[in-house]
Amino acid sequence: MSRYKRVMIKLSGGAMGSDGGIFGKEAIEHIVTEVVSAIDLGCEVAIVVGGGNIFRGNIADTWKIERAEADNMGMLGTVINGVMLRAAINARTDTDVRVMSAIQINQIAEPYIRLRAARHLEKGSIVILVGGIGQPYVTTDYPSVQRAAEIHCEAILAAKHGVDGIYTADPKKDKSAQRYRSLSYDDVIAKDLRVMDQSAMLLARDHNLPIHLFNFDQAGSIARILKGEDVGTYVGPGAKLELA
Numbered sequence: 001m002s003r004y005k006r007v008m009i010k011l012s013g014g015a016m017g018s019d020g021g022i023f024g025k026e027a028i029e030h031i032v033t034e035v036v037s038a039i040d041l042g043c044e045v046a047i048v049v050g051g052g053n054i055f056r057g058n059i060a061d062t063w064k065i066e067r068a069e070a071d072n073m074g075m076l077g078t079v080i081n082g083v084m085l086r087a088a089i090n091a092r093t094d095t096d097v098r099v100m101s102a103i104q105i106n107q108i109a110e111p112y113i114r115l116r117a118a119r120h121l122e123k124g125s126i127v128i129l130v131g132g133i134g135q136p137y138v139t140t141d142y143p144s145v146q147r148a149a150e151i152h153c154e155a156i157l158a159a160k161h162g163v164d165g166i167y168t169a170d171p172k173k174d175k176s177a178q179r180y181r182s183l184s185y186d187d188v189i190a191k192d193l194r195v196m197d198q199s200a201m202l203l204a205r206d207h208n209l210p211i212h213l214f215n216f217d218q219a220g221s222i223a224r225i226l227k228g229e230d231v232g233t234y235v236g237p238g239a240k241l242e243l244a
Contacts, residue, residue: 002226006044006121008148009035010141010158013052015216016081022053028088030219035126036093037223044121046153047128048144049085051077071136075103078140082130083108089126096125102134102143118151127151141200149207155236156209157225158196159216165233165244166195166213181230182239201235210236 015031018024038045054077060070082099089097098120101109109130110116120127132143148156162172166188169177185205189198195213196204204211214221214232225231 002038002041002043003228004043004154004226006046006151006153007038007226008144008153008156009038009045009047009222010144010156011047011049011216012140012159012161013050013054013077013081014161015053015159016049016084017053023084028084031085032088032092033219034216034222035089036095037220038226039093039095039124039126041223041226043226044124045126046117046121046147046151047082047085047126048140048147049078049081049128049130050140051075051081053077054080068136071132071138075131075134075136078130078132079103079105079109082128085128096120096123097128098125099128099130102129102131105131112147114150117147121151139197139200141197142203145196145200145203145207145209148209149203153209156204156211157222158211158213160195160213160232161217162215164215164218164231166193166235168243179244180233181242181244182234182236183241184239185235187241188235195233204235208237210234 016023018027051074055073057070079101086097086099099109100112100117102112117127129147132138132140165179167177167179171177185201188201212225212232212234221231
């Protein structure tokens, strides 16, 4: 059994690629395995995926592309990733998969309607939410929290790469850095620990949404979290600052 009935899995676009490519076969198969493991535990799953494997903001700076245009391209990148995930999951399981978009692209994805998304989840469908919130100047961190609140997810599983949680310093630069086992929302904000957009963290705090930040590269992490194990760093209501 799962500790949560319904979760939001937040994936970066980088989770889709490998070796500099837009898509990586092993990377996508790993995502599918992790998502299916949650379904097998009886958990209802929504997913927000980024678009960084297709278009990154720092490229826009180099080319002097206006931020709003860059964000529009990023939103389209999330649509491509969502369709790819749907195809990959459908190839592996009979579970129904719905892609719902905040931008109008009806031939490829359903329009995002909150009650319809919740209904899909209740019926056991996997719901992949793309297009951000349909507006520029927002990373996919914020939509992952907003959508989680809207469709009543009980927790957000924030998948990270190459790092297994929140640290006191950058562990790649400071070997003495220690991982936090748990933190309050206010600790993350006060210490300016940029593991998610501050706006997203504030929204999670306002709605008491627990966040598990963990190393997605480690196989089985999602199932371990859903079974109640302490994996990565927990940020949530009543959490105390504690080092691992």
